Every structure is written in C-alpha cells, then in structure tokens.
Amino acid sequence: MTGKQTLPEATADGQDVVLEVREVFKHFRMRRTSLRGERPQVHAVDGISVRLRAGRTLGLVGESGCGKSTLGRLITGLDTPTSGSVRVGTELRDITAGADGKVQAVFQDPASALDPRMTARASVAEALGGVAKDERERRIDEAFASVGLPLELGSRYPHQLSGGQQQRVCIARALIARPDLILLDEAVSSLDASLQAQVLDLLERLQRETGTAYVFISHDLRAVRQVSHSMAVMYLGQIVEEAPSEAFDRGxxxxxxxxxxxxxxxxxxxxxxxxxxxxxxxxxxxxxxxxxxxxxxxxxxxxxxxxxxxxxxxxxxxxxxxxxxxxxxxxxxxxxxxxxxxxxxxxxxxxx
Ligand SMILES: Nc1ncnc2c1ncn2[C@@H]1O[C@H](COP(=O)(O)OP(=O)(O)OP(=O)(O)O)[C@@H](O)[C@H]1O
Ligand code: SF4
Ligand SMILES: [Mg+2]
Incomplete structure (x- = not known):
C-alpha cells in the first residue's frame, strides 16, 4: 500500500479551506453529583483546532472514548460546542447558522440512521431536495451504481436490507447531495473486507472527481492511512499529534x-x-x-x-x-x- 501523497498546505488566506475548527470544547455535565455536591463534567473534546482543505482527507484515530465521534458531531452540527467555533463549506459559514447540506455524515450504525418507513430509494432521494424529477431519478440511479447497490433494492425498506446494504444506502445519500465535506465515522467498519475496499476506492475516486473533503474516523488504522492526507491522533479529548500521512510511515x-x-x-x-x-x-x-x-x-x-x-x-x-x-x-x-x-x-x- 503506497498511501496518499500530501498536497500543498492551505494557502495563507485560507482559500480552499472547507472546515475550520477553532478551540472547540465539548463538556457533558453528568447527572450524578459528587460528594461535594458538584456535577462532574465529561471533557469529551478539550480545545481542538483543525483546518481541512477541499479535496483532502483528515483521518482521526485514537482509542475508544477519546472523543472522535463527539468531534464528528460538532463538525456536522449535530451537537453544539460548549465553546469554540466550527465553520464549514467553501464560504466557511458557522455551522450553527445552518450549513445548507454543505456537510453530510455517514455513521457506524446504518439501521438507526435510516427511517424505517422509507424505502432505500426514497431515503437517497430525500437528500436531493428540490431537484427536478428527471435529474433526480438520474442522480439516484448514479448514486446506487456508485456504491454498488442494485437498483431493484431501491424499493426495499431498511429491515429488508443487510447491514452492508443499509450502509451503502447511507453513503449514497451522503454523496448525492454533493457536499463540500463528508464525515465518515466508522462508516466502512460494518462492511466485509472486499466491500470495504470497494467503498474506500469509491470514496477516493469521488474525492478526485468532486473535490469533496472527508473527515474519516475509524479503528482500522490501515483504512485511515489508505484514504487520509493527514492524520490526527486523539487522546482523552485532545489532539496529541497531527501530521501529514507520510509522518505516520516514519516520523x-x-x-x-x-x-x-x-x-x-x-x-x-x-x-x-x-x-x-x-x-x-x-x-x-x-x-x-x-x-x-x-x-x-x-x-x-x-x-x-x-x-x-x-x-x-x-x-x-x-x-x-x-x-x-x-x-x-x-x-x-x-x-x-x-x-x-x-x-x-x-x-x-x-x-x-
Ligand atoms: N451525550 C453524552 N453525555 C455524556 N457523555 C458523553 C456523551 N457522548 C459522549 N460522551 C462521553 O464523551 C467521551 C467521548 O465519547 P466519544 O463517543 O466521542 O468517543 P469515541 O472516540 O468516538 O469512542 P469510540 O471509538 O468507542 O466510538 C466518552 O467518555 C463518552 O462516554
Ligand atoms: S513524555 Fe510526552 S507523552 Fe510522555 S508523559 Fe511526558 S509529555 Fe506526556
Ligand atoms: Mg465513536
């Protein structure tokens, strides 16, 4: 495996940057109180700053509970930071002001991400919003083909699909919206090895074609290394090392x-x-x-x-x-x- 070569760094004026996380903290207040009557706080994310350019992938690694998914939820606007800011998209708009589909996410558990009352095709179509019918149908067919889903599965409901098929629906749904940034949180972990390789190749091809940036979270260091231009290692809510991917090979x-x-x-x-x-x-x-x-x-x-x-x-x-x-x-x-x-x-x- 050769891995990716690092692209030139972001320009000084920030051109091309599609994600800017500044000094972000996320503390969860626990329900129970301590002996001194205080409510302890979980320091899930503790002062993280990152930038990511269009067409690049940032890999996030670290052991369970270090805050990867919490950071992912802040990046996608699913959660709001205790303090700090997250700006996304080519115009770098604050995520709390609404990102207009600029950020999409694919998570670990596809079953909970899909509406049980919607067919696979309807789930993918939903992400397209007001696109005209012909164009919409064409793009749905294209998205199904991209992730290797037979079109006939489009009429099935989530419980009629395997876990791998459900996840491919989620990936198709994220891709079809043509976002500037996709968060992939353990997104290929539920797929078998050959399908995982196919999806990683697909993600790389789509990135080359569209310039979409990815934040890629996985326990599988090989998968992260394969797709990432730079990697950040997290420990207990903080980044302890961030480096171009080649440094992972030797430095x-x-x-x-x-x-x-x-x-x-x-x-x-x-x-x-x-x-x-x-x-x-x-x-x-x-x-x-x-x-x-x-x-x-x-x-x-x-x-x-x-x-x-x-x-x-x-x-x-x-x-x-x-x-x-x-x-x-x-x-x-x-x-x-x-x-x-x-x-x-x-x-x-x-x-x-
Ligand atoms: N809603 C919440 N309320 C309280 N604590 C939370 C909440 N969400 C996450 N945490 C805590 O924040 C810390 C970071 O959790 P997070 O899910 O971000 O870790 P992770 O790195 O994604 O782990 P994994 O690799 O197991 O998915 C953990 O200690 C977790 O228990
Ligand atoms: S050597 Fe570095 S990583 Fe180890 S305890 Fe000291 S500061 Fe921390
Ligand atoms: Mg997680």
Missing part, C-alpha cells in the same frame, strides 16, 4: 502515537520486524483528566515535569504538531526485544 514523535502505530506492524514496507507496544492500564477518566500530560500515567518516559505541566500542541515542522515535552524520545526499534527504545526516566512510567 511520529508522541509516545502514544508511536504505541498506537506499533499495533499495525507491517502496515508499511520494511517494518515487518517491529514489535507491538502494548499499553497497559486504562486511560484516565475523561471526567477528571490529570492536570499535567494526560498520557503521563501510561507513558514509559514520563518524568516529573510531565506529571505537573500540561504540554502544549506545538508545530515541529510544516503541518506536523505534537503535544509532548519529550517528542521523539520513544521510538520503534525492530532490534529491541520490546520493540521500543526509550531514553530518559523510563522508570517513572514503565507501563508498556
């Missing part, structure tokens, strides 16, 4: 990103010997994130400063940002018995 700097990356040995050429770094311990709670670096309780090279001082997300090269006091000090090494070389105070963490 990750954050210990969590390095560990995550090691779970896919052989994903890129020449690294079959790399051993998997297994992170022990549960991530700390998003209700009470640790005051210093959020990864410190699990980081093998954490030192006193890491526990006390929260690192900032810092640009280390063009488009490559990392949130760590000791970037690049934990590296993968196929020759090492653990697969990892550490420098510094490994004894203060040592959880690998």
């Amino acid at each position: 990750l700097l954050h210990p969590y990103a390095v560990a995550l990356r090691s779970t896919e040995p052989g994903i890129f050429q020449g690294e079959e010997g790399i051993e998997r770094i297994v992170l022990r311990g549960e991530p700390p709670s998003a209700v009470n994130p640790p005051p210093g670096c959020r990864f410190a309780p699990r980081c093998p090279i954490a030192d006193d400063r890491c526990v006390e001082v929260a690192p900032e997300l810092t640009e280390v090269s063009n488009g490559h940002r990392v949130r760590c006091h000791r970037p690049g000090e934990l590296t993968l090494n196929p020759a090492s018995p653990t697969g990892a070389v550490t420098t510094g105070a490994a004894e203060s963490g040592g959880e690998l």
